Amino acid sequence: MSVVVSIALSVAAAAVVMALTAVVARRQGRVAVVDVAWGVAFAGAALVCGAGAAVAEVGTPWRTALLAALVVLWGARLAWHIGRRTAAHRGEDPRYEKLLGGTLAEVGMARAVRKVFALQGAIVPVIALPVSVGTVLSVRWVPVVVAGVVVWAVGLFFEAVGDAQLAAYRSRPREERPQVLDTGLWAWTRHPNYFGDACVWWGLWLAGGLASGWVAGLATLVAPLAMTWFLSEATGAKLIEQTMMRRPGYPAYAARTARFVPRPPRRA
Template identity: 85%
Template sequence: MTVLASIGWSVAAAAVVMGVTALVARRQGRVAVVDVAWGAAFAGAALVCGAGAVLADAGASWRTGVLVALVVLWGGRLSWHIGRRTAQHRGEDPRYEKLLGGTLAEVGMARAVRKVFALQGAIVPVIALPVSVGVVLSVRWWPVVVVGAAVWAVGLFFEAVGDAQLASYRSRPRDQRPPVLDTGLWAWTRHPNYFGDACVWWGLWLAGGLASGWVAGLATVIAPLAMTWFLSEATGAKLIEQTMMQRPGYPAYAARTSRFLPRPPRQG
């Protein structure tokens, strides 16, 4: 199986997942269900590309197994976590209301498909490039695969532990918790889950892209760069901060705590 064929399978998998999600959104009357499909779309793309590579006897089977396992573990955990969280809220996410200019019932399904489902479906194959390319190429530097898996593990730790600490904080009654979560990983970065997500994709780039050689590494580096930009400057941390800065205690927390990259909190 060629690189282009593998990328094509990734595109097809993303299209199927987002298409099904759009139908679910139409039935439920809210676009926010796409957040649950985000991790599932990557897992589906990795499984399809990995299966295609194995059937075509392309790439290194051991590295294919590693890449597929890492993406499925990350994507499965993310979809499960977001699904459990969104199940507690039946209304639309304010982010999507702002993006669409109203609720799904007000703006119609066509706008939601164009501005949400089609857009995210197009982004998935780009971010998944290190995986769809890596499964069909030979491994040039196997130690880089090991380093990539280690970076992925660091990312998953920050993401999973950060989510768990936030869930524990939110489970406490409002009058029994501080106005801002500033302990644990949240004392080192204001967005440990987003930082962890970025690390996951830098790890996958190392293991799937750079480990295949310089050409493959340069051709796929757009994936972690784009993901990091989305998480830190576009739809992730920067967007949330616009609202969080209005919360009592948050500006002081922001003054002493790094926005993205972890570091010890400033004193005083």
């Protein structure tokens, strides 16, 4: 099985997941369910590519299984976390209302498919390139695979622990909790979950792309770069801070805490 076929399988997996999610969104009347499908789409792509490589007997079997396991573990945790969070909020996410120019009922399903489901379905195979390429190529540098797993583990730690700390903060009565969450990982970075997400994909790039050789590494470098840009500058940290900067106490918190890459907090 060639790299092209593997990429095509990831495209097909993403398309199926997003199509099914669009059906669910239409029934529920909200686009926000796509956030749950984000992790599911990556997990599906990794499983399909891994299965294809196993059937075709290409690549390095242990690395193929490792990549699939890492993506499935990350995607399942993310989907579970977001699904539990969105279940408590039945309305539409303000981000998608702004993107679409209204609610799903107001703008119609065609616009939602074009601006949300099709777009995210197209992004998934690009971000998943290190996985779809790594599953069909042989490992050239095993130490780079090990380094990738370490970076992935650091990323999952920041993402999972950051999400847990934020959930604990939000569960406290509003009158008892501080204005902003500035303890734990949130004292080192204002977005530990987004930073962790970026690290996960840099780790997968190391293990799946660069470990296959310089050519594969350079060809798949777009994946972690794109994910980091989305999380830091596009739909992630930058978008959230446009609202958070209006919250009392947040500008002072931002002045002493790193925006994305962790560092020790500055003195007030």
